[in-house]
Every structure is written in C-alpha cells, then in structure tokens.
Amino acid sequence: MLKTLIRRELLDNLMTFRFAAVLLITLLLVVANTVVLVQDYEQRLKSYNDAVKMHQQDLRNSKTYSTSFLFADRAPNPLSIFNVGLDKRLGNLIGIYHGFMPTLWDAQMHGTNNPFIAFFSSIDIVFVFEVILSLMGLIFAYDAIAGERERGTLRLVLAQPIGRGQILLAKYISAMVCLLVPLILSLLFALLLLTRSIPLSTADFLRIVGIVLTSFAYLSVFYLIGLLISVATRRTGTALMLAMFIWGFLILVYPNLIRATVNPGGDIQARVKTAHNQIQQILDAYKREHQKFLETEGIAGESSEFSKALGLYHQADVNPVTLMTYIENMSVISEIRPEFEKYVSVAKRYYNFVEPLVTRTTEKAWRIRKQALDEIYVKQATTDRVLLKLSPVGIYDAATQAWAGTDLSGLRDFFDAARRYRKIKIDYLHAKDAFASREWFVADKGPVDWRTLPTFTFQRSDVGTNAKRALPDLFLLLICNLVLFMAIVLIFIKSEV
Amino acid sequence: MWYIAKRELYDNLNSLRFALATVLLLGLMLTNAVVHLQEQPASVQKYLTAVTDARNALEARVDSLYELAQKGPGKLYKKPSALHFCAEGGDPFLSGAVESNHYFWENGDLKSFWQMRYPAATSNLTNIRPDVTKIDWAFVIGYVLSLIALLFTFDSVAGERESGTLRLMLANSVPRHAVLVGKFLGALMSVSIPFALAVLVNLLVFSTSSAVHLSIDAWGRLGIIFLVAILYTCLFLALGLLVSSRVQRSAVSLVMLLLTWVTLVVFMPSVLALIASGFSSPMSKDELRIRQKQINDKHLEEYRRVFGGPNSAALQAGSKYVTQEAAEQERLIEERLDEQIAQVQRARSITRISPTAVVQHLLESFAGTGFERHIQFLENAQRYAIEYRKFVVDTDRGDPASLHLMGVRKGMSEKPVRPESIPVFEDTLSLSKDFNTAAMDLLLLTLFVVVLLAGAYLAFVRVEV
Numbered sequence: 001m002l003k004t005l006i007r008r009e010l011l012d013n014l015m016t017f018r019f020a021a022v023l024l025i026t027l028l029l030v031v032a033n034t035v036v037l038v039q040d041y042e043q044r045l046k047s048y049n050d051a052v053k054m055h056q057q058d059l060r061n062s063k064t065y066s067t068s069f070l071f072a073d074r075a076p077n078p079l080s081i082f083n084v085g086l087d088k089r090l091g092n093l094i095g096i097y098h099g100f101m102p103t104l105w106d107a108q109m110h111g112t113n114n115p116f117i118a119f120f121s122s123i124d125i126v127f128v129f130e131v132i133l134s135l136m137g138l139i140f141a142y143d144a145i146a147g148e149r150e151r152g153t154l155r156l157v158l159a160q161p162i163g164r165g166q167i168l169l170a171k172y173i174s175a176m177v178c179l180l181v182p183l184i185l186s187l188l189f190a191l192l193l194l195t196r197s198i199p200l201s202t203a204d205f206l207r208i209v210g211i212v213l214t215s216f217a218y219l220s221v222f223y224l225i226g227l228l229i230s231v232a233t234r235r236t237g238t239a240l241m242l243a244m245f246i247w248g249f250l251i252l253v254y255p256n257l258i259r260a261t262v263n264p265g266g267d268i269q270a271r272v273k274t275a276h277n278q279i280q281q282i283l284d285a286y287k288r289e290h291q292k293f294l295e296t297e298g299i300a301g302e303s304s305e306f307s308k309a310l311g312l313y314h315q316a317d318v319n320p321v322t323l324m325t326y327i328e329n330m331s332v333i334s335e336i337r338p339e340f341e342k343y344v345s346v347a348k349r350y351y352n353f354v355e356p357l358v359t360r361t362t363e364k365a366w367r368i369r370k371q372a373l374d375e376i377y378v379k380q381a382t383t384d385r386v387l388l389k390l391s392p393v394g395i396y397d398a399a400t401q402a403w404a405g406t407d408l409s410g411l412r413d414f415f416d417a418a419r420r421y422r423k424i425k426i427d428y429l430h431a432k433d434a435f436a437s438r439e440w441f442v443a444d445k446g447p448v449d450w451r452t453l454p455t456f457t458f459q460r461s462d463v464g465t466n467a468k469r470a471l472p473d474l475f476l477l478l479i480c481n482l483v484l485f486m487a488i489v490l491i492f493i494k495s496e497v
Numbered sequence: 498m499w500y501i502a503k504r505e506l507y508d509n510l511n512s513l514r515f516a517l518a519t520v521l522l523l524g525l526m527l528t529n530a531v532v533h534l535q536e537q538p539a540s541v542q543k544y545l546t547a548v549t550d551a552r553n554a555l556e557a558r559v560d561s562l563y564e565l566a567q568k569g570p571g572k573l574y575k576k577p578s579a580l581h582f583c584a585e586g587g588d589p590f591l592s593g594a595v596e597s598n599h600y601f602w603e604n605g606d607l608k609s610f611w612q613m614r615y616p617a618a619t620s621n622l623t624n625i626r627p628d629v630t631k632i633d634w635a636f637v638i639g640y641v642l643s644l645i646a647l648l649f650t651f652d653s654v655a656g657e658r659e660s661g662t663l664r665l666m667l668a669n670s671v672p673r674h675a676v677l678v679g680k681f682l683g684a685l686m687s688v689s690i691p692f693a694l695a696v697l698v699n700l701l702v703f704s705t706s707s708a709v710h711l712s713i714d715a716w717g718r719l720g721i722i723f724l725v726a727i728l729y730t731c732l733f734l735a736l737g738l739l740v741s742s743r744v745q746r747s748a749v750s751l752v753m754l755l756l757t758w759v760t761l762v763v764f765m766p767s768v769l770a771l772i773a774s775g776f777s778s779p780m781s782k783d784e785l786r787i788r789q790k791q792i793n794d795k796h797l798e799e800y801r802r803v804f805g806g807p808n809s810a811a812l813q814a815g816s817k818y819v820t821q822e823a824a825e826q827e828r829l830i831e832e833r834l835d836e837q838i839a840q841v842q843r844a845r846s847i848t849r850i851s852p853t854a855v856v857q858h859l860l861e862s863f864a865g866t867g868f869e870r871h872i873q874f875l876e877n878a879q880r881y882a883i884e885y886r887k888f889v890v891d892t893d894r895g896d897p898a899s900l901h902l903m904g905v906r907k908g909m910s911e912k913p914v915r916p917e918s919i920p921v922f923e924d925t926l927s928l929s930k931d932f933n934t935a936a937m938d939l940l941l942l943t944l945f946v947v948v949l950l951a952g953a954y955l956a957f958v959r960v961e962v
Contacts, residue, residue: 017749017752017753018748018749018752021752021753021756022752022756025756025759025760028760029760029764029768032768032772033764033768035772036768036771036772036775039775040771047782050783054783086625089624089625090625104625111781111782111783112617112782113778113779113780113781113782113837114774114779114836114837114840114841115590115617115618115837116590116591116837116838116840116841116868117771117774117840117841118590118618119587119590119591119841119868120766120767120770120771120774120844121628121630121767122767122771123764123767123768123771128764131759131763131764132759135755135759139751139752139755143748236748237652237656238513240748240751241512241513241514241517241648242513242517244644244648244755245514245517245518245521248521248641248644249521252640252641252644253521253524253525253632253641255627256630256631256632256636257524257525257528257632259626259627259631377625378625380626381625381626381627384626384627385627388627394627397627408625
C-alpha cells in the first residue's frame with residue numbers, strides 16, 4: 001500500500017510545472033556560477049603560484065641570515081567553490097621570522113589585479129542551494145495536505161486501511177526523491193565543469209559527499225517546515241502565505257538581522273589597554289636584559305662606534321591598536337672595512353645573546369596577545385555563528401564550511417602550520433649556529449645557505465577532521481528533522497479531515 | 498475603477514499577508530534605525546579625528562617647504578554620508594582614504610617625492626564574522642519589498658478566475674483596462690501603506706535622537722529615494738499581474754514569480770557582474786612592480802650620467818630625477834586605477850539588466866555611498882593633489898632666494914610656510930552630480946515599469962475568462 005501511495009505521489013510531483021521550473025533554474029544558476037567560480041579559483045591559484053616562486057627566488061638571493069624573509073603561502077582551497085567561507089579573507093601570506101608570532105590578523109593578501117572586484121559579492125554553490133533548495137522544499141510541501149483536504153481526496157485516501165503516519169511517510173519519501181533530482185543533477189554538472197580544470201583528490205570527493213549529505217538534510221528540514229504548515233492550516237492560500245513569509249524571514253531577514261543587531265559588547269578599549277600594558281612589561285624586561293648585556297660587554301649603546309660600524313639597529317615596541325609586537329634588530333652590511341673587523345666577534349656574541357632572547361620575548365608576548373584578540377574578535381564571531389544557527393541556513397552554512405575546510409578552524413590550521421614552520425626555522429638557525437655566525441649580519445660571503453631547510457607546505461586537514469567538525473551541525477539538522485516530523489505526525493493524527 | 502481599487506485594498510487589509518508584511522517591514526526598518534543611531538556618531542567622530550590628525554601632521558612640517566613637497570599632504574579621508582542607512586553600498590570593500598605615500602627610495606641626499614596611492618580596503622583581512630548583507634533601505638526595498646509586491650499580486654487575476662469572481666466582475670459593464678488598473682492601484686496602495694508606515698517609524702526614530710542630524714538636502718534625497726522605491730514596487734506589481742493573467746492557476750503563477758524573483762533579485766546582480774568582470778583584466782601587481790622599476794631605472798640612469806659633474810648641474814639633474822620620476826610613477830598608478838575602475842564600471846552597467854541592481858545604484862547615488870561616490874572621492878582627491886602641488890610651486894616662486902629646483906633640498910625655498918596657507922582638502926558631495934549618474938538608471942527603471950505594465954495590459958485584455 002505504501003508503495004502505491006509513493007508511486008502516486010511521485011507521478012503527481014514529477015509531472016508538474018513547478019518541478020520542471022525548479023530543475024531548470026537550479027541547473028542554470030549552478031552552472032553559471034560554477035563557471036565564474038572556477039575562473040576565480042584559477043586566478044587565485046595563479047597569484048599563489050607566482051608568490052611562491054617569487055619568495056623562493058628572494059630567499060635564494062638573500063645575503064644574510066637576519067634579513068632572509070621566509071613566507072608561508074596558503075593555496076586557495078578548491079572546495080571554496082562549494083562554500084567560500086573565510087577562504088578569501090584573513091590573508092594568505094605570513095612572514096616567518098623569529099621575532100614575530102602570527103595571529104589570525106597578521107596575514108597579508110597575495111596581490112589581486114583589481115581589489116574593487118571584492119565589491120561584488122560572490123555566490124558559491126552552497127548559497128544557490130541555500131536559497132533555491134529551501135524555496136523548493138516549501139513549494140513542494142505547502143499544499144501536500146492542505147490541498148488534498150480542500151479537494152477532498154484526503155478523505156478518500158484515509159478511507160483506505162492505511163495509517164496516517166504512512167501517508168505522511170509516503171508523501172515525504174516521494175517528495176524527497178523528486179527534490180533530490182535537481183540537487184544531484186546540478187552537482188553532477190558542477191563537478192563536470194570543475195574536474196575539467198581543477199584536479200580533485202579522493203579526499204575532496206569524500207568531502208563533497210559530506211556536503212551533499214548535509215544539503216539533503218537541509219532540504220528535508222525545509223520540506224518538513226512546509227509540511228508542518230500544510231498540516232496545521234486549513235486552506236492552501238494561508239499555508240502558502242505563511243510558508244513564503246517564513247522562508248523570507250529565515251533566509252533573508254534573520255541572518256542579516258542578527259549581524260546587524262548583535263554588536264561587539266564589552267569594553268574593547270579596556271581589554272586592549274590591559275593587554276597592551278602586559279605586553280609592554282614583557283618588552284621592558286627585554287629591553288633591560290638587552291641593556292644589561294650591552295653594559296657588561298662594554299658597548300655604550302646605539303650611538304657608540306661599534307653600533308655605527310656595524311649598523312646596529314634596534315627597536316622594540318608594541319602597537320596600541322593591533323597589539324602587534326615589533327622587535328627588530330636585523331642588519332645587513334655589504335662589507336666590513338678592515339678597521340672595524342675587530343668588532344665582529346663582539347657582534348657575534350651580541351646577536352647570539354639577543355636573538356634567542358627576542359624569540360623568547362616574542363613567544364611570551366604572543367600568548368597575551370592571542371588571548372586578548374581571541375576575547376575581542378573570535379568570541380564575537382563565535383556568538384554570531386551560534387545565533388545564526390537558530391535558522392537552519394546558519395547550521396547548513398556552518399556544516400558545509402566545515403566539510404569544505406573553509407571555516408575558522410580550517411583557516412586556523414594554516415596559522416598553526418605557519419607557527420610550526422617558524423619553530424622549524426629557528427631550530428634550523430640553532431643547528432647552523434647562525435645567530436653566532438658572521439653571515440647573520442655581514443653579506444660579503446655571498447648568499448646564505450637555506451638549502452637543507454624544508455620548504456613550507458600546508459596540508460588541509462584530513463577528511464576525518466573535517467567530518468568531526470561538521471558532524472555536530474549535521475546532527476543538529478537531523479534533530480531538526482526529527483522534531484519537525486514528530487510534530488507533523490502528532491498534529492496530523494489529531495486533526496479532523 | 499476606484500471601486501475596484503477600493504475593494505482590492507479592503508480585501509488586502511484584512512488578509513494575513515498584509516499583517517505579516519507590516520510586521521516584517523516595521524521590524525526591519527526599526528532595526529535599521531537603531532543600528533544606524535549606534536554606528537553613525539562613531540563613524541563621524543572617527544572621520545573627524547582622522548582628518549584633524551592628518552592636518553596636524555601636515556602643519557607640523559611647515560618649517561620646511563622641502564618636507565612639505567617631499568612628503569605630500571598625508572592621508573585624505575572620505576567623508577561619511579549622513580544617509581549611510583539608506584544604502585551601505587559595499588563601503589567596507591572600498592577604502593576610506595587615499596594616501597600620499599612618500600617613501601620609496603633614498604639615494605644619498607635625494608629622496609623620492611610623494612605620489613598618490615590608492616590602497617585597497619583591508620577590512621577583508623581582519624573580518625572573521627559571518628558574511629551577510631547589511632540591513633539598509635536598499636536591502637529592505639530591493640529584496641523584501643519586491644517579494645511582498647509579488648505575494649500581493651500573484652493571485653490577483655488567476656485567483657479570481659479560479660474562484661469564478663472574475664467572470665462576475667466582467668459581466669458588469671466595466672471595461673477590462675479599468676479592472677486591471679483598479680487591481681494595480683489597489684495592490685500598490687496595500688503595499689505602500691506598510692512600507693510608508695515603516696519608513697515613517699524609521700525616520701521618527703532619527704528625529705527623536707540628537708546624535709544624528711539630517712539636513713534639508715538629506716530630506717530631499719530621502720523623498721527621491723521613497724519615490725524610487727514606489728516605482729520599483731510598481732515594477733514588481735506589474736510583473737505579478739502579467740504572470741497572473743497569463744497563467745491558469747495561481748499556484749503555477751506563484752512558482753513562476755518566485756523563481757523569476759530569485760533569479761532577478763538574488764542572483765542576477767552578482768553573477769552578471771562577476772561574469773562581466775571576467776572579460777577584461779587590469780594590470781597585475783607584478784606587472785606594476787616591473788614597470789615601476791623600469792621607470793626608476795630609466796631616470797636613475799640619466800641622473801648618474803651627470804652625477805660626477807659640476808655642482809649646479811648635479812643639482813639640476815637631481816631635481817629632474819626626483820620630480821619626473823614621481824610624476825611618471827603617479828601616471829602609472831593612475832593608469833592602473835583607471836583600468837580597475839573601467840572594469841568595475843563595465844560590470845556594473847551589465848548588471849543593469851536586473852532592476853534590483855538599477856535600484857541599488859539609484860539608492861547609492863542618492864544616499865552618497867557606493868562605487869560612484871567612491872569615484873567622486875577619488876576625483877576630489879586628485880584635484881586636491883594638483884592644487885597642493887601648485888601651492889608648493891607658487892610658494893617656492895614667491896621666495897627670491899630660492900633656486901626654484903623642485904625635488905632637492907638645496908634647490909628650494911628654506912623659509913617656513915604659513916600653516917593656514919596650505920590648501921585644505923574638502924570632500925564634497927553634490928546632488929546635481931549624483932543626479933547625472935542617476936538619470937540613466939531612473940530612465941531605465943521607468944522603462945522597465947512601462948514595458949511590464951503594457952505587457953500586463955495586453956495579457957489581461959486577451960485573457961479568457
């Protein structure tokens with residue numbers, strides 16, 4: 001009996017105008033967007049490759065250890081085509097330097113040909129689904145029960161020996177099968193376009209499967225919302241109006257409303273100030289130790305002959321706005337005149353003492369800075385995201401970002417990798433005894449040796465990690481489904497025909 | 498006709514959709530007002546402090562004309578618009594200042610002169626909050642009002658046909674066009690009432706607060722924006738009537754309208770813009786760097802040829818090196834900027850196929866925000882740069898002791914400069930200029946409305962009952 005019902009519903013749905021229209025629009029939008037997105041991805045990939053090449057070139061030409069700039073570059077994520085998330089934000093270029101610990105705010109951006117283009121909001125595939133799939137679900141559901149009740153066919157069906165739950169189940173299954181057609185078809189088209197120019201790994205395909213599953217759960221939530229409205233109202237007209245306004249509210253209004261009304265709370269200035277003072281203390285301690293060393297060595301300071309001879313440049317400061325800590329004492333001297341040669345051994349001792357001190361100070365200051373910035377900015381963003389999850393769109397967006405690896409955790413992985421690479425660089429310098437070497441500050445021996453230093457590579461987190469980050473949200477969607485379905489069954493069982 | 502319009506209006510006033518629309522619009526406009534009241538004073542304050550700081554930094558250099566000529570006027574800031582709540586216009590993606598960056602190279606006594614630089618907005622680097630559009634009037638009008646307009650008209654013909662009342666109405670001696678116009682006016686009134694209410698509440702909140710002050714000019718602009726919103730509503734009402742009279746069932750009409758709406762309003766503006774901007778590619782950052790180096794090398798070469806010569810010749814050559822290099826570098830940067838702007842302009846003109854984009858442009862130009870406004874700001878800054886350079890040259894000419902050699906310290910006047918004689922940068926907004934950029938958009942919007950109304954009329958006249 002269930003089978004007959006499902007078949008009837010399927011035929012009913014497939015043969016309608018709305019099905020054809022929805023299919024056409026989804027295909028059109030997804031294909032058009034994929035073309036644009038692939039183009040954009042390729043452009044970003046090119047500027048990434050150019051940057052990597054340039055940085056390697058610069059490193060090969062660098063003459064002293066202290067002025068060799070290493071960079072960590074982040075390649076664009078091919079899955080940003082599905083959900084761009086933060087992939088185009090937060091920067092993709094970090095300088096690796098022992099006197100600098102990067103936080104989320106310190107990355108720079110690879111050059112773009114036209115920064116104004118960011119002005120046009122880009123639309124990714126998940127956004128198309130967010131808008132279209134939800135609309136589709138509601139359009140398919142609003143008259144499912146109310147319509148049959150109006151036409152009187154509900155009475156006929158219920159006269160048969162089948163449970164009310166079975167009717168709902170049949171409607172649900174057949175509608176979902178119909179709704180899956182545009183989803184799967186458009187994804188297939190998108191993948192066809194994608195794989196022609198972007199090679200995807202097996203892991204990427206698994207992530208895409210995750211995105212499809214999440215899309216399915218999202219679609220189902222909206223179908224069930226529509227069904228709930230349909231069960232609860234007597235007339236299709238009312239059901240339709242309610243459905244449309246709920247759609248407008250959940251998709252258009254609510255996410256923007258949250259962003260507009262929730263403002264950074266708390267006293268940011270005070271928080272920044274305390275952190276600034278703490279960092280300043282650390283820097284003062286550093287300066288004292290620095291001074292003590294100079295005194296014990298008998299070097300009076302930066303105006304001494306020694307400093308002038310070796311171009312000693314020293315600065316330690318903290319920016320009161322960004323809390324960024326500057327400790328700079330790099331130097332490059334193209335050649336040393338014979339009369340200053342006597343200072344070289346002092347300078348070697350100086351750098352050997354001061355650079356590890358810089359490293360330690362930077363790490364100490366970073367801990368305070370990270371905590372403060374997390375409290376000021378990350379907490380805010382997290383609150384936003386939690387509030388957004390009151391609408392299914394927010395949950396869907398968060399889950400697909402997690403699958404694609406373009407969420408905050410995914411980007412944090414990159415910053416973690418950059419910090420690890422900084423550690424590798426420092427270890428390398430220690431192993432080479434570079435701080436105490438002449439090549440630290442004198443450039444007369446030709447390019448310094450960076451050959452055995454491993455190059456920076458950033459691997460996106462594996463599928464397991466992506467899944468772990470996405471599953472809570474996916475479960476949330478499934479729970480939404482379950483609750484909605486139960487509510488529908490309860491109302492439908494008690495309703496009069 | 499009036500009778501029909503009145504009937505439609507009364508019908509709608511009692512309906513669920515009218516109540517929902519009113520609540521939705523009121524809520525959105527109230528949010529908009531509250532948020533604006535919080536943000537506007539802070540942003541004005543920030544602008545004023547920045548301008549004062551920049552001016553103080555400039556006046557601190559009055560002791561030496563050379564310093565003024567070498568370092569330039571400092572940062573120039575874009576004045577925030579009082580009508581920012583009408584259209585945010587992508588302002589976070591447009592930088593709020595141009596810089597006269599002065600330090601590129603140093604060669605003995607010679608230092609490079611300032612050039613105008615156009616930095617990209619950096620908000621993208623630090624923003625980790627979820628990405629959503631701001632609730633401004635442009636959003637309320639462009640998205641919400643248009644959707645409401647469709648929801649009020651999708652069943653106005655098809656629904657009456659289904660329930661059979663259309664037949665009854667046409668059986669009376671009412672001409673068809675009167676029915677259509679009556680329906681149109683009725684729907685227009687029922688959409689305008691909640692919108693006007695919401696706008697009034699929004700403006701009421703502003704007028705109670707002392708923090709935000711709207712000038713006469715701003716009120717005039719608001720009036721125009723309201724009229725544009727009504728025109729835009731007419732467009733979607735006409736679209737609704739057109740589809741509703743062509744289609745047999747109201748459910749089909751709704752599906753068609755919703756899908757059209759999603760395409761026109763949500764997707765078309767950005768998708769078209771991104772496709773169109775793919776056709777051309779401005780000078781890349783690498784190419785810029787290479788060409789900058791070429792220019793510098795060329796002038797350095799010329800300078801080196803006379804470097805060892807007599808003192809006065811070297812001074813002259815140095816002056817030439819510094820000034821010509823700076824001028825050429827600036828031309829290069831401006832060339833790149835023009836290419837970038839042209840790319841965006843092209844993309845924007847193609848998005849005009851979508852009426853939502855047209856209305857967005859209109860609101861931006863009347864609110865004094867967005868891309869056109871940014872271009873105005875850049876033009877203002879460029880004009881000021883010319884004025885500033887002229888001021889430096891004139892001041893130098895006024896000193897008989899000077900050698901009149903720009904670009905080298907020894908060749909320029911050493912007298913201190915009166916601080917008040919340095920020209921002040923004024924970022925102005927003019928309504929007449931805005932009107933020029935908006936005129937085409939306004940015509941286009943009217944054209945859309947006329948075409949759709951005519952279409953609706955034709956469809957309704959031929960409709961079978």
